[in-house]
Amino acid sequence: MQTRDMTSGSPARLLLQFALPLMLGNVFQQFYTFVDTMVVGQALGVGALAALGASEWLTFLMFGLVQGVVQGFSVAIAQRFGANDEEGMKKAVAGAVILSLGMAAAFTVLGQLMLRPVLTLLHTPEEIAGLSLSYLRILYGSLPVAFAYNLLAAILRAVGNSKTPLQAMTISSFCNIALDILFVFGFHLGIPGAAAATVLSQVLAALFCFIKLQGSGLLSLKRETCRPDRAMLREQLKLGLPMGLQNMITALGGLIVQSVINGFGVIFIAGYTAANKLYGLLEIAASSYGYAMSTYAGQNLGAARFDRIGRGLKAASIIGTATALMMSAVMLLFGRPVLGCFLTGDSAAAGAAMEIGYHFLQVLALFFPLLYILYIIRSCIQGLGNSVLPMVSSIAQLVMRTGCALLLPPLIGQSGVFYGEVCAWIGADLILVCSYYYWMHRLRR
Template structure:
């Protein structure tokens, strides 16, 4: 099994080489959600597209929680791997497996119970609420699969292996696209078919990662050596819970914004949803640099190479800002053609939704570098073992996003909700900058200036 030591060598080169396979894998992952939305929009019309949009933040609420928890668990694995502690690594894997099993059962049950009441609370339009509900019920039933894939991929990344998750996601993406076309166009299963295709594709990705890890010796959970250690469990919960809550806080802000958007009607939801799909695709590089930075700083913390963390952060932020400017250009120059891929119907409906979506893209494009800086800096701090300050930055995002969404439409109209997104980035960036310097100051105090 391939691993990668990130405690020696050029920080910029290591981060780029680690991030690029992740980026490609995430492109494929986002691409099949892109295709889901495109197939639904073209085959089933604006109402079905709006139903997917109404489901988006509820999907992120639960699956973001899963991803955050597992990412927190994996930081302990990265630290043990960086320190060369094989026994500690096995205990960290065992703890992550048992924690994931328990959380999967709990979240699946809670998710099914909360869906309809929450959709009603969010003022989901009556003409799309049933479509949204059935789509979400299928996805929430697949939470054990989501835990399995995210845990296996996070373990591989903690060991410095970002290529296997890329291969898994590439395979599952093509599978998802084929199943989308078969289930929606071929079998006529509608929005249920799109949900089923996503679940089956993620199951394939999980199986692929497990096969690659099967011979690693990290999953012999019947042996007493692999039983979870109480101290390891506590450390994983200490890191995982704030990171999961961080994503939940982000989702809560999104849900409040979604409730405002739902009040603007199906046409606005459809345009906003179409723009969000392109936004999600162009955000991928940011999350990939974030994963790379998290593993990089985690391994260097484990190896006590504190001097390399700052160098890595500066390199990653420069790479991220340059990438963000390219993504901004794509939104400006190619936004309208991409939006047209999702929208079908009479010319007045399509033109109205297009206008809404493109306005949103222009607002995002101006401020996009700040989003990339947010991902990189937050992940660096998490990799250093502090998940509380990044969680607080998510609270700042929540306050900024929801405050703007609730107040600005009264002042400048419906488009006011667009500015909540960029205000959330700016507020979080400011807090994260102070947080990073605070964490580095603590390291200097503990380790001595010569080691930083």
């Protein structure tokens, strides 16, 4: 199995080499959610598209929590890898597996219990609430699969392997697209069919990563390394829980915004949902640079190469800003044709939804580099072993996003909710820049 030592060589080259396979993998992952939405919108109409939109932040709430905690667990693995501590690395892998098994069981039960009350609390329109619930029941039932894939992919990334997750996601994406078309258009299973296609595809991705890791020795653990190491479990929980909570805080802000949007009616929900799909696709590079920066910072911290951390952050910020500007151009130039892929049915309703979605994209495009800087600095701090300060930045995002959603619509109309996203980026960036310099000063001392 390929690994990559990021403690020597050009930071920009290493970050790009690591990020590009992740980016392609994430493109495939987002592409199949893109196709999910497009198939549902074209086959089932604006109402079904709105049902997917009403469930979007609830999906991120739980799956963002899963991604956050396992990414935190993997930071300890990256640090041991950078320090050439093979025994410590195997203990960290064993700890991540033990914690993930327990959390998968607990989150699955909790998720099923909370779904119906939360959809009611969010004022989900009655005509789409049943569709949203059936979609979420299937996704939340697959949480053990989500834990398995995300953990295996995080272990691979921690040792510098970003190609295997790319291969897994490529296979999974094509499988998901084929199953989407078969289940929704062929078997007429509706929204539950789209959810089942996603789950089956993720099973395939998890199996692929597991087979690759089996040959690496990382999962061939001896009895002594499989015993729970309390110090390691504490360290991983200290890293993982704040990162999971950080995503939950982001999702909480999104849910409050969604509850406001739900009050604007099905057409507004559909336009907002369609725009969010393109937004998610163009955000992929930011999250990929973030993963690269986390592994880079973790390995260099393990090797005590503090000089390289700052150089890497500078290189990643330049690359990220240039990429964000290109993504902004895509939103402005191709936003309308892309939105048209999702919106069908009554032409007046589809046209109104498209105008809403394109206005949202225009607002995002003007400030998109701020989002890329947010991902890069936050992931750098997490890779340096501090997941509390990034969580504080998420609280700032929550305050800014929800504050704008609640206060601006009465002043400037329904589009006021769009500006909450940008204000959230600004608030988080200010905190993260200060946090980075503070934490680096502490580490050097």
